[in-house]
Structures are given as structure tokens and as C-alpha cells.
Amino acid sequence: MKHEELLDENCAIARSSAVLGERWVWPILRQAFNGARRFEEFQKGIGLARNILTDRLTLLVEHGILERRPADDGGAHRQYRLTAKGHDLFPAYLAIMEWGNRWTGLPAPPIDVLHKPCGHRVNARVVCSECGEELTDRETEPVVGKGLFVHADRGRPARSVREVLGIDAKPGGRAPRPRRR
Numbered sequence: 165m166k167h168e169e170l171l172d173e174n175c176a177i178a179r180s181s182a183v184l185g186e187r188w189v190w191p192i193l194r195q196a197f198n199g200a201r202r203f204e205e206f207q208k209g210i211g212l213a214r215n216i217l218t219d220r221l222t223l224l225v226e227h228g229i230l231e232r233r234p235a236d237d238g239g240a241h242r243q244y245r246l247t248a249k250g251h252d253l254f255p256a257y258l259a260i261m262e263w264g265n266r267w268t269g270l271p272a273p274p275i276d277v278l279h280k281p282c283g284h285r286v287n288a289r290v291v292c293s294e295c296g297e298e299l300t301d302r303e304t305e306p307v308v309g310k311g312l313f314v315h316a317d318r319g320r321p322a323r324s325v326r327e328v329l330g331i332d333a334k335p336g337g338r339a340p341r342p343r344r345r
Contacts, residue, residue: 174311183227184253188212188220190260196230196250197257201243229253258288 170182183189188210195209207217221244224230229250232242258277265273276285290299297303 183223183229184256186220186223188216189224190257192217192220192224193229193250193253193257194261196244196246197254201245202235202241203244206244224250255288255290259290262288 167185168182170178170185173179191210191212192206195206198209200206200209203217203221206212206221207214210217212220221230221232225232225244227249228247230244231247232244235241235243261273261275261277264270278284279286291297292299
């Protein structure tokens, strides 16, 4: 499978990877989240060749993550601004930054994130939208969603995501934990 073919998969991770998995995309998004708007600001902050930066900025514009628009000051240059779709990547950006701070051998985090309204430095957390508990991979499992009605190979409704993905089901499934209110 070619990288661009990931966009055709019936999988949010595969489709996201087709765009966000491109080399240099996350450093460009880092610059955008930190206020870069002009081409020269992106280039100076990353040190990327102009042709590659142009290609990646174009990709992000084509996918609606950035938009190109006239400069706020009315000048001849254009600027790149995050769209709502781009702003929605901020939690993923924080999670990737925290992972890098922990696992890539940095002696200390080079950047902290300050929550301006309260004045505290923050860490990313992924919590359950229902009970507020922090989510981990060991306490979650994939279940069939609205977009996965039929298992393509068998032409019948899929019983589980594990079946669709070809993952052996775990014997003796767990009962769901009671919801806290």
C-alpha cells in the first residue's frame, strides 16, 4: 500500500496518518501553534528547504488544516492560519510533545505549556467524557462504530472490531465498570 492510499481506508488512524504522518508536518504545526504565520517565520523556525516547506504547507492547506489568506496588515504577502480543523489538533500536539519529552532522551522539557487563564504549567490528559477518569490503553477497547456496519470480507455485520482487524479476541471479556456520577 502506498502512503497516499491510506486516505481511502475506512479507518480514522490510517486516514489521519496519510496527512499527519508526512515528514515535517508536526514541526510546521508546532510553529503554527506558537504563532508563525508567514512563510519566512516557518522557514526560520524549522530550517527547512523552501520547496519542501511549500509542499507541506500546500498539503496542510489542501486538507483544511491551514488556510492561506492575505496578511492582516494589508501587505502583499500571504499568511497561513490554523483553521478549526487545525486547532482541533492541539490536544494531539500536546500529547506528542509530552511523549517526546519523556521518551526521546531530552535532559529536560525544552518548552512547557502555560494555561494563560489560570497561570499554571500544564500536562495533557485524556479523560473519559462520561466519568472523567484518565484513559489508558489497558482500560479501553475498540467497539463497532456507526461507520463500520459491515465486515467487507464476509458481507455480514461485524460482531467486533477485533474481528474486522483480524485480532484474536481475548477469552472471558470483562464486564463494563459502573459509571460514576
